[in-house]
Amino acid sequence: MTQIKKFLPYFIAILAAFLAAGIFIAALGFNPFKAYETIFSTSFRTPNGFIQTLIKWVPLTLLALAFTVPLSSGKFNIGAEGQMIVGGIGSAAVGIIFADLPPALLIPLIILAGILAGSLWGLISAWLLYQFNINEILTTVLLNFVSFSLIDYVCTGPWRDPAAGHPTTIPIGENGFLPMLIDQPPLNIGVLLALVATVGVYLYTNKTTAGYELVVTGANPRASKVHGINIRQMFLFSMVIGAALAGLSGAIEVSGTHNRLIEGMHSNFPTLGLIIGLIARGKNQAVPFVAFFIAILEVGASAMQRTLLIPVQVVLIMEALILIFILLSDLIRRRQK
């Protein structure tokens, strides 16, 4: 009963968001009922739809965690996009240079390279924050723009695939492809990696002393410092962990989904990751569930555009509305106390 009471405001918020978005869709001259039917059924009607949803869930979860883990210590990592891209570049580089290594060696190496490259990219902002106390929102965002040029350079440089019409590298060695969990429709083990990362984050933040320090730093950095916690180190750690998760998602995209580096492969995942993180109100445990929900919407949205010709951007508006209504519902609960 109390559980229902606890979640009721969220349901109402989400319903209100759908209602508002429905009115918007109707105002654009489309049938909102058909739109919602498509959005919610696509993921569950066919195995392929469900697999597609899972495939989207992987980067969405990882990128949302890349935002919420630093947020646990009170820092805003808006740079998951760049960290994912640079992670992808790292994986692609290893996958291309060491293409002939056996899978048992190459696959872990590619994953590790992605994590490491992403972490290093995040470390720049984290270090600037640690050393000079420079606002992390700005540095992470600015580094995103730098990463756009970087991936463009890599995809049009020496590893360019001349056959592709879009800036793309040649494929990584076949030994570096992520193994399949299901062959048809294809689902690689990236989903397991994301699951492991999610559980790892949960254990870290809820069960360890280091995780306790992370959480209290986010709750009140000044009080934490006074009570012996090295908060600057916490900021640094949490930013780097977040970046590592983003780097991992880059690695999975390269070695699992595309088997190569493609400019623009990050799609709108990083933005969605931020929205998911905010809808989850920064709670790491809630992220995988919210991410799954958003994955359903996203998969449904593409289907909606294909079959009903409703622009996909409508879903972005819908997601923004959910976010706003959730924030508002929080407020109402606070007021009621």
Add this chain to the structure above:
Amino acid sequence: MDQSAILEMHGVNKTFDKVVALSNVDFELKQNEILGLLGGNGAGKTTLMNILFGLYKMDSGKVLLSGQPVTITSPRDALLKGIGMVHQHFLQINNFTVIENIILGSKVSQPFTANYAKEEALVQKLCTQFSLEIDLSARIETLPMGTRQKVEILKALYRGVKVLILDEPTTNLIPQEVDSLFQTLKIMVKEGLSIVFITHKLREVLSVCDRISVLREGKNVISLTRKDASDDMLVRAMVGEGMDLKNSVIFAEGLVSDQKTNKPAILNVKGISKINADKTQAISDIDLSIHEGEVFGIAGVAGNGQRDLAEVIMGIQPSTSGTVFFGGEEITKEDTKERISRGFVYIPEDRLADGFLNKVSVAYNLILGYHHLAPYSNKGFINWKNVKKSSKEMISEYNIKTTGPDEIGGNLSGGNIQRVMIARAFSQNSKLLIAHNLTRGLDIPSMDFVYKKIKTQSATGVATLVISEDLDELLLICDRIAVMYRGKIVGILTRDKFEKYEIGRLMSGYEQSQEETGKGK
């Protein structure tokens, strides 16, 4: 005194969240009087006056000004109706000048230039009239507390208030400044103002007020003229029937037992200095040693380096030079966590900012700082079972009103937040307790409880460093008192040498040689 009432409040009720702050309170201020509004912390004095000043909205009740009912919805309203308030924490803008602070929010003669000559002339006139001396072009942040208080009073006078409320105005003042403030108050009453003087200090009320009203737990207790009042009566009114006065520390004066300097020194601070990032000297060349079981006090006007000293001893800030020894071992380079492991406990001055976590649970709060020690954690993992168990124990021992260890800290009331912090500090296996303004915000029974805790702890050999701006508190509980002025220790007195005005002189930076001229004030 048979003047008519200039201001009345009837049946005032106010609730914060679920906490009742005022219930059915009546209040009356007469023309040309100084009314002492007396009560312990949490009695509702400030809340009542904040309502009068339009900062808080009352749930129900009414306000009469010169017999006419009025509604005051904002400070602007209050000022327009001639009611001014000097808050305990001065409401001033540090990087503005004195004149800018005084005229802020009021109409000026030349709104499109930064020329305030006309206003300055007016303020100067007030300065002479009330004998308040002030440099109007000085920046607020450069001024001492006593002067900043004069700015606050001028702000109210400039707006032509008829009623002036002063909230704990003596908190940051040395005894000499307190005397001068009382002079000013008497001049103001002569010039036609009526004054409400909020305080928790009996002696102040008895020395300056014409009439006294006592509040306790948000309710009226008594109102009487000074000649009808006595110490005992007011004490009883403030603390209520429930408290055992004979065995209290506050009213029975009995914390200090024996000469503790015979015991070995546990903390030795030698030549500690700290230079701030902006090259100013925060503390310089501090030497002190505290003995096992000793209660060592640090007196001083706020902002003379007390916080820096506490934080350097705790390892929160690094010192620029000097050494710290604990139990004979040098710990200068150790960080806060290592010092906590050695048995250091710190109660910071700013409880909410430096000591409490609003967004996480009570249990999280109760282990903050000690979370890495047994029994709370083991090999890098938190033992939540133990944490919950000791949280429950602390909640019941310290009478913290909460639904349990899992309640979010932000839901707690101010008094309960204090208890959480006190529970945390006194539940540790400590060797050295550093407490800054330990009892600020506590009601009288809680204050007494804390003093008793210190007494018990020091009997077992725990050394205590009490930093306080409340001189009376230090005089009550300390074995020795050191006085800080501009980052230096300017004198250490043993209990047999305690004398209020002498300490006040040290607090204001008078050298020993100037002692005689200082006495004239």
Add this chain to the structure above:
Amino acid sequence: MSGIEVFLTDFLKLTFLSMVPFILAAQGTMLGGRTGVFNVAQEGIMLTGASVGFLVGYLSGNVLFGVICAMLVGGLFGLILAYFTTTLKMDQFVVGLALFFMGLGLSSLLPKIALGVTLTPPLIPTLPDISIPLLSKIPFIGPILFNQNILVYISVILSVALWYTLFRTNLGLRLRSVGENPKTADSLGISVNQYRYLTSIIGGMLIGLAGAYLPMVYTGTFTDLMVKGRGWIAIALTFFGGWSPIPIMFGALFFAGVEVLSFRMQVGGGIFPYQFLIMLPYIATIIVMVFTFGKAKVPGFLGQNYDRERRSL
């Protein structure tokens, strides 16, 4: 004229031209921040301003009308920010980020709704240069400073006017007091909310205008993500300028100079791959922050909400 002089004239003229969006967005940020509202939605507001300014300008055939609408939309964002933070007291960063997403989505959605999918984007006329009589005839300086579009002049006048208002008028004194210590301001009868709404809305309008400048001067059309981080750079610029109008103006000149330099060098070709030149403004911004961020003077209550009845211990 020698080759270097031609290059320099051209470079400086473009620098003054490119400083405008930085000035407008940073002054808008500064204005809100001076009362304590820290807007971080610049990028989104600028995108929406660009999108709306272009669309309305194109559809109505009246560029000025487009500009006004862009400012109104920017002001609306400012209003929403003020409402959520000042009235509802929600976290300023969270609301700002949410508004950033809204702007991002809206800017890309609006053209698709209004114009459908088009192969060749429609164009609006770009702002003409206005030569100031006599002054524009001064050798070297004339063509650089006095032969520019109207918003170049306006942005400079605006900066000076903001400085005067903030530091030489009673209104400015009140406004600054709200950002330094709202409780004090409140206790003296200054309406904290009113000033926060006011500056947040005007700030939003300036940021919206900054966005509209891009299609109006650079491209003549709207393309997705065309703001390219200028909104974020504007925040860095605001810190760089110590939240003061005049230093912000000169700072904008610096950031614009880097932008033009990066662009010029790409066109000129050279030893570096062009991608590394595109990075230049962003990296320069980060480096600048290293040297200025710690020392920046910041309004005392920046980014914090004020609750009159919140009690402290």
